[in-house]
Amino acid sequence: GIQVEQSPPDLILQEGANSTLRCNFSDSVNNLQWFHQNPWGQLINLFYIPSGTKQNGRLSATTVATERYSLLYISSSQTTDSGVYFCAVELWNTDKLIFGTGTRLQVFP
């Protein structure tokens, strides 16, 4: 089956720093989403981004489907950005979303 690998697995930042999270996938995909899982387990939709670049406030994402990767940029990080970030991909001819391995982010004041 498809492999969805995220890097780095863990990231520690000081408030105000910028970061880039990466999502590599081993096969072509129909769609890609980025999520933030807060400490209570809730998955918050960040981006629905099968291709191209999108921005939402301090966050932006880029997916290069032909090269099988996506990047999530977090600028001027805040302590509330802490949590686990997941990318998830949808395979062609299926509506299933397969999750990546996750990046655990800790932002300290």
Place this chain on the structure above:
Amino acid sequence: GAVVSQHPSRVICKSGTSVKIECRSLDFQATTMFWYRQFPKQSLMLMATSNEGSKATYEQGVEKDKFLINHASLTLSTLTVTSAHPEDSSFYICSARDDGAEQEVNTGELFFGEGSRLTVL
């Protein structure tokens, strides 16, 4: 975005009992819903696809007789963990996609419930 609600958010039960978790789409209809399981410090693993009016489709390695799924309406899917054991303790999360959202085949944003944390003693 669309709202998906799960109930209960937390449940503790004795070994051998059955537990039902509900997943509702509050402001949209969903022919298909998905159930995931997440163990501590791990990623989400897809368990099954719930289809309104028909049988669920289970992922490899998931016991269909242990994890009963019913999708009786376009806004409700239920997961019943039967004869629960301590190893079934986990975080269960459902998700759904809006049937009415403008989308091409196999596209559309997926929204997740708050999750249900099951502890089996």
